Amino acid sequence: MTATPSTPQPWSQRFESALHPAIVQFNASIGFDIELIEYDLTGSQAHAQMLAQVGIISAEEGEQLVRGLEQIRQEYRAGEFKPGLDAEDVHFAVERRLTQLIGDAGKKLHTARSRNDQVGTDIRLYLRDQIRQIQAQLAAFQTVLLDLAQRHVETLIPGYTHLQRAQPVSLAHHLLAYFEMAQRDRQRLEEIYTRVNISPLGSGALAGTPHPIDRHYSARLLHFDAVYANSLDGVSDRDFAIEFLAASSLIVMHLSRLSEEVILWASQEFGFVSLKDACATGSSIMPQKKNPDVPELVRGKTGRVFGHLQALLVLMKGLPLAYNKDLQEDKEALFDSVRTVKACLEAMTILISEGLSFRTERLAQAVNEDFSNATDVADYLASKGVPFREAYNIVGSVVKTCLAQGILLKDLSLESWQSFHPVFEADIFTTIEPRQVVAARKSYGGTGFEQVRNQLEAAKQRLTQPLKA
Structure with a gap:
């Protein structure tokens, strides 16, 4: 294939000819890392302020750089700054525009830093914001779960x-139970935040810099809690990104489990919920159908996030220190995972709050048509002094007899009960009534109505308390 001339690239005069056009496209990340532009501008402003603070550039030059970067921010927000493929990445696009705006002072911005520590800073600033947004979405999801639970303390399922x-x-x-999963998700993100919120800025390409920079000063300007102690680690670490993708995978896994239950509950075979029109679609050929598209899509999108976690693990497993171009591939995995998690949380929050109606009559029927009260018969016998394992075997015989006769436990006469063991008395009928079965489970964390009300109050308080890493 014959090479076609391309625009020379900016890195140095070391190169005598331009990149092949196809390689320009293959190499460029501007198509997706433009998403980092606001964070790149913020990080660059802090870097410029630090350069001025330590005297590497003058105070006037520092102010020029900060103002120029802010102008680029406003141009971008107004849709006036749209760098193309020739910019290669967001970092060069910003620096080139800055030099156009303020002249030679713009060329001083990159003093004492590399694109390696620059991109590492941008990603951390981005992920820091996304973690807070996802935590807020998780809290909103928990709130609608609590609202729904509050209305169904005495509804049995x-x-x-x-x-x-x-x-x-x-x-x-x-x-x-799903509230608790989401609480762990919020807590997990809080822990990860502490490892995201460490500044690599000033690590340079890999070895630091001979310039008298103050890494702690720029870290404070950017509200980082600490700085990387090792420059090699600072530019090559993506543990925090892997941790975030692992946490994201757990979030969507929890949503997918709930989705699976909703899909089952909405089926004719279960019939526990009705799907409201706001969160269901119809069939193109079968007019009678209501399809649970929201939970099905959440269940499907879960695989995307799992895949991104696996991709980043595989990406990192063979990388020698320090920075390698492979790391360009971390961004699309992160960006897509963030978008997917946020979209799934939003959709499931709407589904729970506006898209479902529990069919309480069908639920009441369901808990009265099976042998799920059999354990309570064994517990009844144990309370009368019968060893539990013996009681367990007795109840097995009772269930076997009922199945043979096509009846339920509640249909047995007292005489029949006493034929299995003489300690059975008339109170067995109250014991196996479903509401009593639930109410009797008063152990901490159990499903007894009193315990559930306590759990609801505790959950409300936990939502208002600050998370601890």
Whole structure:
């Protein structure tokens, strides 16, 4: 393939000819790293202020740089600054425009830094903001879960293990399980934030710089809590990004689990919820259908985030110190994961608050049509002094007999109960009533109505308290 002339690139006079046009396109990141422009401008302003503070440039030059960078910010927000492929990346695009605006002073901005520590700074500033936004979305999701749970403390729903009816539980208790998952997600992000909020600025390309910079000063300007202690680590570390993608994977995994339950609940076979028109679509050929597109899409998009985590792990596993061009691939994984997590959280929050209606009559019917109260019969016998393992075997015989006769436990006569063991008395019928089965579970964290009300109050308080890393 014959090379076509291309615009010479900016790095140095070391090169005698231009890049091949196809390589220009292959090499460029401006198409996606433009998303970092506001953070690049903010980081560059801090760097310029630091250069002036330590006397590497004059105070007047520092002010010129800061003003010029702010003008670029306003141009970008107004849609007037649209760098193209020839800029290669957002960092060069900004520096080139800055030099056009303020002249030779713009060429001094890159003193005592490299694109390696520059991009590392930008990504951390970006991710810091995104973590706070996602935490706020998680709190909003928790709030709608709490609102829904508050209305359904005494609504019963079959509880499952192995997707088999196990024991009835309060619907509020079921919903609060997802509140707890989201709480861990918020807490996990808070922990990761502490490792995101460390400044690599001033690490240079890999070895630091001979200029008398003050890395702690620029870190304070950017509200970083600390600076990297090792310049090699500063430019090559992406642990924080991997941690974020792992946390993101857990968030969407939790949303996907809830999505799967909603999909099952909305099916004709379960019939536990009705989908409202605001969050359901129809079939192009079957007019009777309402499709649970929101939870299905959340379930599907989960794989994207998992894939990005795997991609970044594979990307990093073979990289020698320090910076390598491979690291350009971290951005699209991060950007897409952030967009996907935020979109899924928004959609699920709307679904829970506006898109579902629980069919309480069907739920009441469901908890009365199975053997999920069998454990309570064993507990009843144990309370009467029968060893639990013996009680367990007795109840197994009772269930087997009921199945053979096509009846439920509640349909047995007292005489039949006593034929299995003489300690059975008339109170067995109250014991196995589903509401009593749920109410009896008063252990801390259990599904008993009193415990669930306590859990709701505690959850509300936790939402208002600051997270601790």
